[in-house]
Amino acid sequence: xxxxxxxxxxxxxxxxxxxxxxxxxxxxxxxxxxxxxxxxxxxxxxxxxxxxxxxxxxxxxxxxxxxxxxxxxxxxxxxxxxxxxxxxxxxxxxxxxxxxxxxxxxxxxxxxxxxxxxxxxxxxxxxxxxxxxxxxxxxxxxxxxxxxxxxxxxxxxxxxxxxxxxxxxxxxxxxxxxxxxxxxxxxxxxxxxxxxxxxxxxxxxxxxxxxxxxxxxxxxxxxxxxxxxxxxxxxxxxxxxxxxxxxxxxxxxxxxxxxxxxxxxxxxxxxxxxxxxxxxxxxxxxxxxxxxxxxxxxxxxxxxxxxxxxxxxxxxxxxxxxxxxxxxxxxxxxxxxx
Amino acid sequence: xxxxxxxxxxxxxxxxxxxxxxxxxxxxxxxxxxxxxxxxxxxxxxxxxxxxxxxxxxxxxxxxxxxxxxxxxxxxxxxxxxxxxxxxxxxxxxxxxxxxxxxxxxxxxxxxxxxxxxxxxxxxxxxxxxxxxxxxxxxxxxxxxxxxxxxxxxxxxxxxxxxxxxxxxxxxxxxxxxxxxxxxxxxxxxxxxxxxxxxxxxxxxxxxxxxxxxxxxxxxxxxxxxxxxxxxxxxxxxxxxxxxxxxxxxxxxxxxxxxxxxxxxxxxxxxxxxxxxxxxxxxxxxxxxxxxxxxxxxxxxxxxxxxxxxxxxxxxxxxxxxxxxxxxxxxxxxxxxx
DNA sequence: TTGTAAGCGTTATCAT
DNA sequence: ATGATAACGCTTACAA
Numbered sequence: 001x002x003x004x005x006x007x008x009x010x011x012x013x014x015x016x017x018x019x020x021x022x023x024x025x026x027x028x029x030x031x032x033x034x035x036x037x038x039x040x041x042x043x044x045x046x047x048x049x050x051x052x053x054x055x056x057x058x059x060x061x062x063x064x065x066x067x068x069x070x071x072x073x074x075x076x077x078x079x080x081x082x083x084x085x086x087x088x089x090x091x092x093x094x095x096x097x098x099x100x101x102x103x104x105x106x107x108x109x110x111x112x113x114x115x116x117x118x119x120x121x122x123x124x125x126x127x128x129x130x131x132x133x134x135x136x137x138x139x140x141x142x143x144x145x146x147x148x149x150x151x152x153x154x155x156x157x158x159x160x161x162x163x164x165x166x167x168x169x170x171x172x173x174x175x176x177x178x179x180x181x182x183x184x185x186x187x188x189x190x191x192x193x194x195x196x197x198x199x200x201x202x203x204x205x206x207x208x209x210x211x212x213x214x215x216x217x218x219x220x221x222x223x224x225x226x227x228x229x230x231x232x233x234x235x236x237x238x239x240x241x242x243x244x245x246x247x248x249x250x251x252x253x254x255x256x257x258x259x260x261x262x263x264x265x266x267x268x269x270x271x272x273x274x275x276x277x278x279x280x281x282x283x284x285x286x287x288x289x290x291x292x293x294x295x296x297x298x299x300x301x302x303x304x305x306x307x308x309x310x311x312x313x314x315x316x317x318x319x320x321x322x323x324x325x326x327x328x329x330x331x332x333x334x335x336x337x338x
Numbered sequence: 339x340x341x342x343x344x345x346x347x348x349x350x351x352x353x354x355x356x357x358x359x360x361x362x363x364x365x366x367x368x369x370x371x372x373x374x375x376x377x378x379x380x381x382x383x384x385x386x387x388x389x390x391x392x393x394x395x396x397x398x399x400x401x402x403x404x405x406x407x408x409x410x411x412x413x414x415x416x417x418x419x420x421x422x423x424x425x426x427x428x429x430x431x432x433x434x435x436x437x438x439x440x441x442x443x444x445x446x447x448x449x450x451x452x453x454x455x456x457x458x459x460x461x462x463x464x465x466x467x468x469x470x471x472x473x474x475x476x477x478x479x480x481x482x483x484x485x486x487x488x489x490x491x492x493x494x495x496x497x498x499x500x501x502x503x504x505x506x507x508x509x510x511x512x513x514x515x516x517x518x519x520x521x522x523x524x525x526x527x528x529x530x531x532x533x534x535x536x537x538x539x540x541x542x543x544x545x546x547x548x549x550x551x552x553x554x555x556x557x558x559x560x561x562x563x564x565x566x567x568x569x570x571x572x573x574x575x576x577x578x579x580x581x582x583x584x585x586x587x588x589x590x591x592x593x594x595x596x597x598x599x600x601x602x603x604x605x606x607x608x609x610x611x612x613x614x615x616x617x618x619x620x621x622x623x624x625x626x627x628x629x630x631x632x633x634x635x636x637x638x639x640x641x642x643x644x645x646x647x648x649x650x651x652x653x654x655x656x657x658x659x660x661x662x663x664x665x666x667x668x669x670x671x672x673x674x675x676x
Numbered sequence: 677t678t679g680t681a682a683g684c685g686t687t688a689t690c691a692t
Numbered sequence: 693a694t695g696a697t698a699a700c701g702c703t704t705a706c707a708a
Contacts, residue, residue: 001685010695015687023693040470045448046388047685050700055384057428066414066636069407076404079431088445090395091429093417107426110383132378256623263625266606282623285594287601298404339701348679353703360704361677385701388684 006035018043049112057088058308059108059116061101064093067218068253069281070297074119074140077301085309087114098122102129109133115308117301118144136311138304142188149311151304151321155191155278156198158293158325159250162276163199165291165327166246169335171274174200175211175235175244177228177254192250192278211235211244217251228257236265236273245336246274252282255290270334280328288331296323345373356381387450395426396646397446397454399439402431405556406591407619408635412457412478415639423647425452436460440467447471453646455639456482474649478642480526487649489642489659493529493616496631496663497588500614501537503629503665504584507673509612512538513549513573513582515566515592530588530616549573549582555589566595574603574611583674584612590620593628597670608672618666626669634661 004011009028016022017032024032035041049055060078062071079089090113094101101122108116109129115136121127124145130137137148166174176196179189200207213234215227228249235244249255255277262269269275269288277283280294303321310318342349347366354360355370362370373379387393398416400409417427428451432439439460446454447467453474459465462483468475475486504512514534517527538545551572553565566587573582587593593615600607607613607626615621618632641659648656 011686012688012696013694016694019687025693028694042444042447042471044388044450044685046384046393046450047700048687050382050384050388050684050702051686051688053700064414065403065410066407069404069410072403072407072410075429076402076431079429080433083430083442083445088428088430088449090426091413091417092421092426093414095418104421106380107421109380111426112382112384133380253623256625260625260627268604282620285591285620286623287594287598287625289598349702350680350704351678354678357703363677366678382701385684386703388686388700389702389704391684 001041002039003032003035003041006039007031053112055112055114056086057090057111057113058082058305059090059092059104059111059113060119061092061094061104061108061116061121062119064095065091066093067096068251068279070141070279070295071119073281073297074301074304077298078117078305079301080298081302081305085305087305087309094122096122098126101126105129109135114312117304117308119301119304121145136308138308138311140300140304149307149318149320151300151307151323153188153295153300154322154324155188155293155295156195156325158295158327159192159195159248159278160199161327162248162291162293163195164202165329166248166274166276166333167199167203167205169274169333171246171336172203172205173211173242173244173246173336174205175213175231175247177213177215177231177247177249177258179217179250179254180214180227189250196248210238215254217253226257226260228254229261232258232261233265236261236267244273246276246333248276250278252277252279252286252290252292255292256282256286259286259290269332272337274333274336276327276333278325283328283330286332291330291333292328293325294328295325299323339379340377341370341373341379344377345369391450393450393452394424395428395449395451396420396643397428397430397442397449397451398457399430399432399442399446399454399459400457402433403429405434406589406617408479408617408633409457411619411635412639412642415636416455416643417639418636419640419643423643425643425647432460434460436464439464443467447473452650455642455646457639457642459483474646476642476646476649478638487645487656487658489638489645489661491526491633491638492660492662493526493631493633494533494663496633496665497530497533497586497616498537499665500586500629500631501533502540503667504586504612504614504671505537505541505543507612507671509584509674510541510543511549511580511582511584511674512543513551513569513585515551515553515569515585515587515596517555517588517592518552518565527588534586548576553592555591564595564598566592567599570596570599571603574599574605582611584614584671586614588616590615590617590624590628590630593630594620594624597624597628607670610675612671612674614665614671616663621666621668624670629668629671630666631663632666633663637661 004014092104119140139150143150213231277290277292283290283292342352430442457478477488481488551569615630621628621630
């Protein structure tokens with residue numbers, strides 16, 4: 001290369017100083033460094049990667065960053081950690097389409113990404129495709145297959161905390177708005193709903209269908225998806241003495257639309273009704289600031305990358321990571337109205 | 339390569355069928371396709387890119403995807419368009435740090451990205467670095483240098499619409515919460531504030547310092563950055579007959595925290611006070627759904643990629659793109675209270 | 677229509 | 693301590 005020519009040495013020696021390994025005389029090092037500076041030389045990663053059969057790049061497949069801030073936080077955490085460890089991140093949104101996911105994966109394979117993170121895969125077969133190519137895969141938040149390790153959240157702990165908190169404050173009529181999953185795996189939803197059930201049970205309360213609704217976790221688009229709003233309207237149209245005094249929504253987006261319904265009916269939070277969300281995405285920005293079960297989103301991303309890296313470095317079966325969720329108390333919960 | 343061996347042809351012929359160009363006999367094509375299928379062969383992009391001196395990858399430098407959903411939308415639009423045109427996207431968050439931006443750029447250069455998008459660069463010198471390497475650069479939303487083309491938004495049109503809307507409804511005491519820029523370039527902020535000024539002027543109203551505040555556009559973290567809240571509290575503590583009847587906030591995040599102040603004081607929107615935001619990020623999720631000046635965020639990203647592509651293909655000086663902002667009417671504005 | 681061979685810019689091995 | 697050289701897997705003249 002040019003630098004070698006100018007410094008009057010071979011490319012091998014240049015490589016040695018650049019990678020800082022092997023014996024190099026002070027004189028050669030000096031000349032090479034000068035030549036690097038003079039020419040503004042930058043090593044070509046395409047060549048290096050080809051030679052080393054490593055791309056120092058990971059692929060991150062996410063549902064759609066604009067669908068839920070949850071994905072954004074995970075992606076940011078993963079990118080941050082990857083960058084710190086010398087890796088770049090190719091971010092790909094499958095936008096809920098299986099064909100798109102497939103196409104994205106095929107591209108990742110051709111790029112020879114060193115690993116791929118799925119913040120929610122659609123098709124098991126897409127994960128399998130990667131595995132067949134011996135590309136490490138880490139599943140974040142939801143598992144679609146047992147063939148790849150995962151970084152997940154224990155949704156139950158935080159949700160139980162939330163329920164206990166409501167009950168301790170005296171709430172007895174607690175409504176629930178849960179997520180309708182967009183994928184087959186219902187584990188996340190099951191955990192949250194289960195915590196609701198257990199919370200009720202622990203307090204000697206019984207499940208009532210009219211206090212339970214389900215809806216989409218994703219941002220409302222063109223008016224659809226406002227399920228939190230719809231269910232809340234229904235809850236609030238119950239006779240005064242049957243009306244829930246608190247709502248546990250398993251997603252901040254759902255909670256936000258519940259808040260819209262409450263606001264529209266002229267009711268106040270937490271004076272007239274309390275509400276707890278989940279995720280800690282929109283929570284801080286809502287009025288009042290929402291008490292919510294926080295997920296360690298960025299940490300999820302960072303750990304996912306960490307796990308991918310250990311697999312890249314040869315770890316055949318990393319130990320699955322499970323992080324806790326926890327209740328973050330803000331201002332949307334108070335004692336029930338008398 | 340393996341496929342060539344199995345199909346009993348040369349690698350050149352394989353390349354020909356894979357790229358679908360040049361003469362290939364039906365027989366050869368058939369055999370090669372069979373061999374591809376049998377081996378599950380995937381072309382190696384590292385090798386192809388090295389050979390072609392093109393990475394089919396763009397770098398996208400953003401401030402921090404978690405700081406403001408605006409960035410996420412731009413990133414999603416860019417990724418979408420890039421993918422459709424056969425490009426992959428390396429997403430990099432500089433997190434507001436100039437050193438990090440620099441480091442990210444250097445990495446992009448080594449990767450030989452075909453172009454880079456900045457959704458808000460920090461340092462002109464970082465852009466210059468890319469330019470020196472003859473890597474096309476597109477600036478999104480804010481320009482820090484005249485040496486690279488940009489895709490920006492006309493902030494004024496939408497903001498003027500917003501002001502006109504308020505005035506038409508009868509508002510005369512209109513407060514303003516503008517952004518404190520995190521970068522030197524104040525153009526975006528100037529346009530929005532200017533529209534406020536012009537709107538006032540057109541209605542024969544005068545500027546009053548006590549109706550104007552400034553704050554950070556970014557999400558509140560650990561309690562800081564709630565400037566919208568702070569200013570709104572101040573506005574609302576004015577004597578009843580001096581109190582603004584409407585607030586124009588130049589960012590949904592600011593508007594959201596204004597809403598928190600209003601809510602806390604037991605006031606209703608739009609009954610007691612009206613509010614208009616900017617961006618259309620949080621707007622849909624707030625209570626009430628926020629009337630806001632929308633920016634075509636995804637379109638910004640798509641156009642930015644399109645411009646980058648035209649530069650990759652040789653266009654020396656693409657024509658700058660300027661997209662309009664527009665008022666989206668939802669439920670946070672009504673006539674002033676009597 | 678197909679094959680040969682050079683070359684992309686590194687790194688790694690093996691001599692020296 | 694350093695240089696030659698092969699190899700990574702593709703594309704593309706050019707030759708056949």
